[in-house]
Amino acid sequence: MGLFLLDYGAGNVQSLANTLGTLGHSFKWITSPADFDDATCVVFPGVGAFQTAVDGLTSRGFLEPLRQYIISGRPYFGICIGMQVLFQSSSEASVPGLGIIPSKIDTFSNEDKTVPHMGWNSVHLLDPQQDADDGLDEALHYYFVHSYRATYDPEREPDAAQWVHSVTQYGREIFVATVRKDNVFGCQFHPEKSGDAGMRLLDTWLRQPVSARHRPTPAQRLPFPPRPKDGFTKRIIACMDVRANDQGDLVVTKGDQYDVREKPPPTTIIQPPGSPPPPCASSSPPLTVSATVAGAVRNLGKPVALAARYYAAGADELALLNITSFRHSPLRDQPMLAVVRAAAATVFVPLTIGGGIRDTVDPDGTARSALEVAGAYFRAGADKVSIGSEAVYAVERLRAGAAASEASTLDAEGRGRGDGSSAIETIARAYGRQAVVVSIDPKRVYVDASSYEGPRRDELILGSGEEEGKAWWYRCTVSGGREARDLSVVELARGAEILGAGEILLNSIDRDGTGRGFDLDLVNVVRRNVSIPVVASSGAGKKEHFVDVFENTGVEAALAAGIFHRGEVRIDEVKEALTQRGIKTRMTRP
Ligand code: 1PR
Structure with a gap:
């Protein structure tokens, strides 16, 4: 009973x-x-x-x-x-x-x-x-x-x-x-x-x-x-980039243009007297060598504690991104699963989990499909999964298929369609497209607009104001920005929508962690080219930047990390600024 x-x-x-x-x-x-x-x-x-x-x-x-x-x-x-x-x-x-x-x-x-x-x-x-x-x-x-x-x-x-x-x-x-x-x-x-x-x-x-x-x-x-x-209402999302620090603990970190390590000053190594000279060095006294030693991974707190803090502070949604999942992402013993489980027990707004949503192999050799990986996150308490690198590869395959064989890969409107096997398609089929976010990590490619004859001519942005005279397009990357691909942000966003993504999480490697504001050109070009919701991300440095992005683009949500982690701006201050400009946000009872 x-x-x-x-x-x-x-x-x-x-x-x-x-x-x-x-x-x-x-x-x-x-x-x-x-x-x-x-x-x-x-x-x-x-x-x-x-x-x-x-x-x-x-x-x-x-x-x-x-x-x-x-x-x-x-x-x-x-x-x-x-x-x-x-x-x-x-x-x-x-x-x-x-x-x-x-x-x-x-x-x-x-x-x-x-x-x-x-x-x-x-x-x-x-x-x-x-x-x-x-x-x-x-x-x-x-x-x-x-x-x-x-x-x-x-x-x-x-x-x-x-x-x-x-x-x-x-x-x-x-x-x-x-x-x-x-x-x-x-x-x-x-x-x-x-x-x-x-x-x-x-x-x-x-x-x-x-x-x-x-x-x-x-x-x-x-x-x-x-x-x-x-x-x-417009959504305000707090994002936590999660990775293991050098001691092996999962921490929330935050990069500048995706570099999450502290930047130490160049270190001067003094060669002690009497030590053997390095090859090709003269025998003259103390040798000084300048070297840059990689700093520690920045630690901005524990993911579950921060998630609970942002929920209490009125965040409309939270994102947890496993940013080093490209190295290995065995489903078994996946520590991110434990983080999601614990976060979902205290957070009663939507949780998006990203990083490592792809076909993978457990340490014991068991193959796990992207669908299984996503399923494990959903069962742990995630509402949406965000797919990064795999989405790029899937759209590349989609475009290659459309180019090679029009008949089998074009739909009624003449657009390509997938073969049904990509992570986007399998997860959307089982869980609905609203559960599939595609996370994009684009970087600007500057060109000379007067002589550029490349394939992204129609996508060129011509700079204005401080950027007068510059021209660029946005290139997609994989593995957290480490590898650039021959795919533009417009091609990826359109392809992701065709394959069945329900939302675009639009980062910017150029703006990440800079506090210079969202890249409005980037947000606008993607917003114009898809009819699914778009989350603007990267570069928020003050509350006015949220007003800018909502007033100047049709974007549905804005995400920030650094300013919230460092306590520079509170979520309620952002919402207050939006309300004053007549932009609707979710109000929570005090
Ligand atoms: O490729 O499916 O395994 O997914 C990897 C995921 O990890 C992708 O969503 C990718 O964006 C993310 N990622 C990988 N490396 C990094 C890194 O920073 N080194 N983080 C990374 C992406 C961007 C945002 C950040 C905003 C706002 N970080 O998450 O939170 O830029 O920051 P700001 O407000 O401080 O400017 P896969």
Whole structure:
């Protein structure tokens, strides 16, 4: 008897388990169809893709018992896909849903906005008086991450509209944020990733007496016309570059243009008198040699402690990047997994994990696919994985394939498509494209614009102001900037979108750690060329730089590391500066 969590084997379900633990609710996992008989409450944290979810439920024999459980009138709380499966079907999948809500799930239009809808948005209760004590707060923001949604259309679908409890606006589209009827509550956003606001909603519902769940069916629902502006906010992300220091401890470090070691002054080595002369040296007295000795890896703190600090400080999202994963990244005994597990236990906003998401081999010779590596991170509590070097290689293959054989690699719009085997494609297929971030490490290549005849002519940026007279394009690198590739940032970003990435994390090796502000030319050129969300990264030195990047580019999120680690600027100061300029951000209760 009691509270059960339903896991169909994909996505980050650990975060919900952590949230319930923090709220003091004990629970069991549903491990067999018979568990539905014992359940007095079921929560389904449906993360990933509709098809994978229904396939996963079917293969475990859970689909029909779940339907019967819900029909029996016992409490059900569905999150994201856990809400969507209540509907008849989804255009994302070839399998039907549970058919409890008489409507369909369809994709967002990307005509006026980026898709996925990824970030913090507000909700509007349809019946604010009756539902005031449901724990949902119209003044707060909730974390959404999805490409498919249920529309709210009371005129054409009056029966489905009876289920709708609150709606959200993204661009000009109004869609279902929560459903509520008798024993069923469902939300499109992730309460377990929505900080205190989400926790309050979950806790309120789980503690609600059964009698309070049954409400009179609402009177006829009225249309909810879109407002001039949606409630979507700009995200502020704190990033932690993680690596082992010289003592072997995992620490958060921070580089200048990707060099994370302290820069000691050139060391003068004095050759002691009487020591043997080096080859070709004269026998004359003390020899002095100038040498640069590499400094220690900068240590800015412990990743889990810093993650907890940034969560408390109001970060909308956190990124943990394993920056030396290119050396070796065995999945077994991977210390980053322990870091993710510990961070996810105390952080209730989205976590992106990057570094080493690729096919790899354990020390015992066991091969691990990128999908398995990503799966291990998701199970540990990551919400998104970020792919760096592997994305470059995948896009290079995509472009080579398109050049070699038009017929097999061009889609209906004449764009290349992958062979399905890359890390981006396999992970997006299993977990949904919203779980796949492509991290780009570009570097400027300066050219003489008057004579340049190379292939990136259309991508050349002509400098202005202090950079008047200069021209450049942005070249991609792999292995943390150590190797330059013959691929431009535009080619990589477009290719990543085609392969199925849901977001671009756009670094800049030129600006990293400089405090000179984001490279707005870089951000704009990528923003213009893709229709998925873009995170601007590298170079933030003061709060005004965040205002600049949001006012001058259409970017959805901005990330910083150094200024937050060194305590030079606080996250709430950044948000205050944005609010003063009329840029919407998520507000947390003091
Ligand atoms: O190639 O899939 O294994 O991924 C490796 C990941 O590690 C990539 O995301 C790559 O960007 C990252 N990485 C590799 N080497 C470094 C390094 O610094 N030596 N860090 C590195 C990337 C950039 C940002 C940084 C921002 C903001 N660091 O993470 O946080 O530039 O900094 P700022 O606000 O202080 O300017 P794979």
